Amino acid sequence: MLRILGKIQRIGIVTEPLPKIDEPALEEVGAQIKAKIGEMFSGSLAIRQVDAGSCNGCELEIHALNNPYYGIERFGVHFVASPRHADMLLVTGPVSRHMEAALRRTYDATPEPKLVIAVGECGANGGEFGVSYASCGAVSNVIPVDAVIRGCPPTPLDLMRGILQAVGELPALK
Ligand code: SF4
Numbered sequence: 001m002l003r004i005l006g007k008i009q010r011i012g013i014v015t016e017p018l019p020k021i022d023e024p025a026l027e028e029v030g031a032q033i034k035a036k037i038g039e040m041f042s043g044s045l046a047i048r049q050v051d052a053g054s055c056n057g058c059e060l061e062i063h064a065l066n067n068p069y070y071g072i073e074r075f076g077v078h079f080v081a082s083p084r085h086a087d088m089l090l091v092t093g094p095v096s097r098h099m100e101a102a103l104r105r106t107y108d109a110t111p112e113p114k115l116v117i118a119v120g121e122c123g124a125n126g127g128e129f130g131v132s133y134a135s136c137g138a139v140s141n142v143i144p145v146d147a148v149i150r151g152c153p154p155t156p157l158d159l160m161r162g163i164l165q166a167v168g169e170l171p172a173l174k
Pocket residue numbers: 053054055056057058092093094119120121122123127128151152153
């Protein structure tokens with residue numbers, strides 16, 4: 001133990017410091033999300049992300065929300081593993097025929113009141129893939145959608161703005 005403490009004292013901190021957050025819009029949108037979530041969801045919004053047929057580009061941007069730079073958890077947004085624990089579904093991709101039933105079941109398993117956001121051009125309108133024997137196209141062709149976040153893929157800040165807009169427009173809880 002003493003040997004470890006001595007080594008810590010000798011070497012110090014070798015990891016790089018976190019980059020300074022120099023995106024004022026990020027802090028501004030984050031603060032608005034935090035305030036809305038405090039008002040509407042007692043400070044905690046749980047999101048279940050569903051990949052219904054994405055190329056994974058949208059997922060990479062969604063994952064970035066949880067990195068130390070964006071750190072969306074500090075604004076009260078958490079990603080959960082089950083739709084049964086979720087307030088919101090974040091759905092990506094054109095809905096592949098293989099995922100159609102799974103998406104419907106996920107929607108049914110999410111407790112009311114639930115919000116659904118279709119993410120990316122694919123989620124909005126089927127994108128490059130449209131409707132075909134293999135694709136149902138837009139998320140709204142399969143389940144009701146409350147908001148759409150456009151982009152291919154949308155940036156993390158676009159995603160945060162979309163979440164803020166969807167939460168702010170909740171008619172039943174206003
Ligand atoms: S919107 Fe673009 S990044 Fe997202 S799933 Fe479609 S092709 Fe991929």
